[in-house]
Amino acid sequence: MTSILILNGPNLNLLGTRQTEIYGSHTLADIEEMCRSTARELRVSVAFAQDNAEGALVEQIHLAREHHDGVILNAGAYTHSSIALRDAIAGTEIPTIELHLSNVFARETFRHESYIAAVAVGVICGFGPEGYPLALRAMTLHLAQTEA
Numbered sequence: 001m002t003s004i005l006i007l008n009g010p011n012l013n014l015l016g017t018r019q020t021e022i023y024g025s026h027t028l029a030d031i032e033e034m035c036r037s038t039a040r041e042l043r044v045s046v047a048f049a050q051d052n053a054e055g056a057l058v059e060q061i062h063l064a065r066e067h068h069d070g071v072i073l074n075a076g077a078y079t080h081s082s083i084a085l086r087d088a089i090a091g092t093e094i095p096t097i098e099l100h101l102s103n104v105f106a107r108e109t110f111r112h113e114s115y116i117a118a119v120a121v122g123v124i125c126g127f128g129p130e131g132y133p134l135a136l137r138a139m140t141l142h143l144a145q146t147e148a
């Protein structure tokens with residue numbers, strides 16, 4: 001069965017209480033439940049991980065190559081700073097979708113740059129928590145198309 005890792009970076013453990021005017025009131029647990037429901041519908045398996053540390057996220061991407069077919073990555077602020085995360089995705093060649101809850105292009109200019117986007121299959125941003133099930137659908141489709 002196709003397996004997809006949903007990997008969240010720094011401060012996303014605070015969802016539900018963190019800047020709710022930007023990120024809404026759903027917690028990460030709520031988002032996981034939404035994804036589990038979509039995964040059942042799509043008949044794919046999903047795993048979840050969250051870490052605030054850049055190196056731990058790099059490790060997760062390395063491990064993902066052995067255990068998963070694709071990664072949905074909300075790298076949080078590391079999106080805009082981390083060459084290490086970009087290199088991990090490029091180095092493992094694991095299909096990755098970059099995801100953001102907020103529309104980063106409608107925010108501060110430092111959020112307009114992404115080190116991840118160029119090595120990602122695609123980017124989903126601005127749809128709030130719904131972006132996660134959307135990304136699952138997109139990744140499932142992408143994997144089915146590249147398998148064939």
Ligand code: DQA
Nearest residue numbers: 011074076077100101102111
């Ligand atoms: C975010 C956007 C980033 O710019 C920010 O640093 C985050 C969350 C989002 O999901 O909208 O931590 O990735």
